[in-house]
Amino acid sequence: MQKIEKNYVFLENVRASVVVHGPDTKVIACNKAAQNLFGLTKEQMLGKEAIDPFWKFYNEDKSDMKQPDYPVNYVLAHKKELKDFIAGIHRPDREYITWVLIDAVPEFSSTGKVTCIIVTCMDITKLRQLEAERENLIKDLQHALGEVKTLRGILPICSFCKNIRNDRGYYERVENYIHKVSGADFSHTVCPDCMKKNYPELSTSMTKKKE
Structure with missing residues (x-):
């Protein structure tokens, strides 16, 4: 495990959250940004599999995401990268959903087998909140316009x-x-x-x- 971690030591300089999964979906490396995003220590993250009960993702409509649709599982099943995937993350210490933009890229061996999956996440929670506020404002303005039109009739x-x-x-x-x-x-x-x-x-x- 230490040898694997040394290979990914450069990840600490990456501002985005980066988690590297092995072909068995276990976490083999993660940077500080990832630890902060998931609310876990490095020791808690290393070795976790995609089927670990801690991981809980949400779809964009806030419904529970099925495990086959988890980014790592999807990449392993389809053997292709996943780009600009939006998902919600459940954290026990938060009452709200943490929304992230995910890219999951597989690396292959010379024989075509997946050797690891590199998952990068960007926290877009604040952006989602601003978008929701904007949508609510538009609805309020449309409602107000409808009321004005009523009064003009x-x-x-x-x-x-x-x-x-x-x-x-x-x-x-x-x-x-x-x-x-x-x-x-x-x-x-x-x-x-x-x-x-x-x-x-x-x-x-x-x-x-x-x-």
């Missing part, structure tokens, strides 16, 4: 009480309806004309004070 309003008929056929106060479809809040006041009509004495008093 013809609204059925009662000629007497001035209540608006909603999409369920019920009438409700104008301010309630607009708040639901636009989120706008209302502050109630009294315009000068209504003040004169409904509160003539108060209106006269206010006018004198201004003079």
Whole structure:
């Protein structure tokens, strides 16, 4: 094992996470970045097989990935490299999924047998979070645009009480309806004309004070 590790000592200078698996899927080398990514020490990672219960990967839809689809198992089964593969990693010490972009490249002997699989991972968790936030923002904007278009249309309003008929056929106060479809809040006041009509004495008093 020490001889194998010496052959891959240069991996420590690689910023990306690198894990080297043998033809039996056991980890034969890993760099510091890989240890940080998986939350394991070097001693804990070396010797682990792809079927080890610690490894748990997720598909992009967050469903559990089947073991035959694990990057190392896939490469061994198809004997070809895997490029730009997105997967989620389960870590017991985290409540969220760690998302990674994976490349898995096999090396072959002169007889065509796989001698090892070099797996590199880039942590894209923050990028995925930003993409999710952007998608949510777009949905919110589309929803808001739909509400604006609704307000620009013809609204059925009662000629007497001035209540608006909603999409369920019920009438409700104008301010309630607009708040639901636009989120706008209302502050109630009294315009000068209504003040004169409904509160003539108060209106006269206010006018004198201004003079």
